[in-house]
Amino acid sequence: xxxxxxxGGSGYAGGDLLRVLLFHPQVEIVQxxxxxxxxxxxxxxxxxxxxxxxxxxxxxxxxxxxxxxFLGLPHGHVMKRVxxxxxxxxxxxxxxxxxxxxxxxxxxxWYGDDHACPERLTDFVYxxxxxxxxxxxxxxxxxxxxxxxxxTILALHPLYEAGLVDSAVVExxxxxxxxxxxxxxxxxxxxRSGAVRSYKPTGHRHVGEMQQELGADNxxxxxxxxxxxxxxxxxxxxxxxxxxxxxxxWKLYRGAYGTEPFIRIVKERSGIHRYPEPKLLAGGNYxxxxxxxxxxxxxxxxxxxxxxxxxxxxxxxxxxFNIAHGFDETLGLEFPGLHPV
Amino acid sequence: MASCPVCDADVETADDTVxxxxxxxxxxxxxxxxxxxxxxxxxxxPEAEEDWGE
Numbered sequence: 224x225x226x227x228x229x230x231g232g233s234g235y236a237g238g239d240l241l242r243v244l245l246f247h248p249q250v251e252i253v254q255x256x257x258x259x260x261x262x263x264x265x266x267x268x269x270x271x272x273x274x275x276x277x278x279x280x281x282x283x284x285x286x287x288x289x290x291x292x293f294l295g296l297p298h299g300h301v302m303k304r305v306x307x308x309x310x311x312x313x314x315x316x317x318x319x320x321x322x323x324x325x326x327x328x329x330x331x332x333w334y335g336d337d338h339a340c341p342e343r344l345t346d347f348v349y350x351x352x353x354x355x356x357x358x359x360x361x362x363x364x365x366x367x368x369x370x371x372x373x374x375t376i377l378a379l380h381p382l383y384e385a386g387l388v389d390s391a392v393v394e395x396x397x398x399x400x401x402x403x404x405x406x407x408x409x410x411x412x413x414x415r416s417g418a419v420r421s422y423k424p425t426g427h428r429h430v431g432e433m434q435q436e437l438g439a440d441n442x443x444x445x446x447x448x449x450x451x452x453x454x455x456x457x458x459x460x461x462x463x464x465x466x467x468x469x470x471x472x473w474k475l476y477r478g479a480y481g482t483e484p485f486i487r488i489v490k491e492r493s494g495i496h497r498y499p500e501p502k503l504l505a506g507g508n509y510x511x512x513x514x515x516x517x518x519x520x521x522x523x524x525x526x527x528x529x530x531x532x533x534x535x536x537x538x539x540x541x542x543x544f545n546i547a548h549g550f551d552e553t554l555g556l557e558f559p560g561l562h563p564v
Numbered sequence: 565m566a567s568c569p570v571c572d573a574d575v576e577t578a579d580d581t582v583x584x585x586x587x588x589x590x591x592x593x594x595x596x597x598x599x600x601x602x603x604x605x606x607x608x609x610p611e612a613e614e615d616w617g618e
Binding site: 469470474477488490491493 | 570571572573
């Protein structure tokens, strides 16, 4: 058994990490930290886990050595304490943005501050398994990818890799859980309920990850908050540099993702679920991808959907953990979602 | 074996498949009609149009 502790386990991603890891056949959860809730049962914050665990939150300073630390702290915290965490565990899987970008200048551009330990940025493998599986095998440092970045990168990677993109405009519809579990004026129910809020028309920080992983700067990204708790729907308008048919696109995506356990090409000719829908993916680790080409304008619309707390955070981190340890990468992640929900 | 006329996926035909039989493509979900057997050829099966509010 791999002895695992979760640092920053009171947030939504921490809750999903617990939910997944409690059923993982190769994992023993040793400790879960929360400074705010230290001493309380984890079920006081994550009530869906009642009768499944009697673990109590501890403070970070009470952490004991273990094999793997999942780090669910807010951005900017891990890089300041990375040596403390490295002294406690051989493997760190960081869900924050601290080690996602390889270049310190990029970090400063997108996060506004100098990185606390720029020399360590390249120690971490960027955490999208579909792009970095080989580097993850045996990896001791993994930086789990951002949720919007994951939805966009997975949608567009086959096209960028094939050199087919003139430019891409991506619009993400995002659920409220992206904002974390701390309330604000913006999340106050009378303000948030029913809102369709353009919260980042330009300059979203995840664009740095998209540019890094797709190797391009011709990606234009906007995000809109909608009435949804979990989920992301990314609609990517791709202007191609050559004429392609739908069969060509099928071949490209089938070649890229046909054997991937958590990516499904969803493009059906009939029925009510013809394209990816985040609602069907809640709680699971799948990313569904569909597409349609406008042959008159040569605009390809690629649509991807995922659960931001799973494939966009905790689930993808566990998938990376499985690969790093040589386990079947679907272990603990078999939940197929609910229908109807 | 035949290929789906919509997405080009391989679609398996059985020994007892007959011309006119309807099949479904596993990849794109398109309903297909067996047009011929030697060689196996598939076409899109006609379907009732749905009203998607257009």
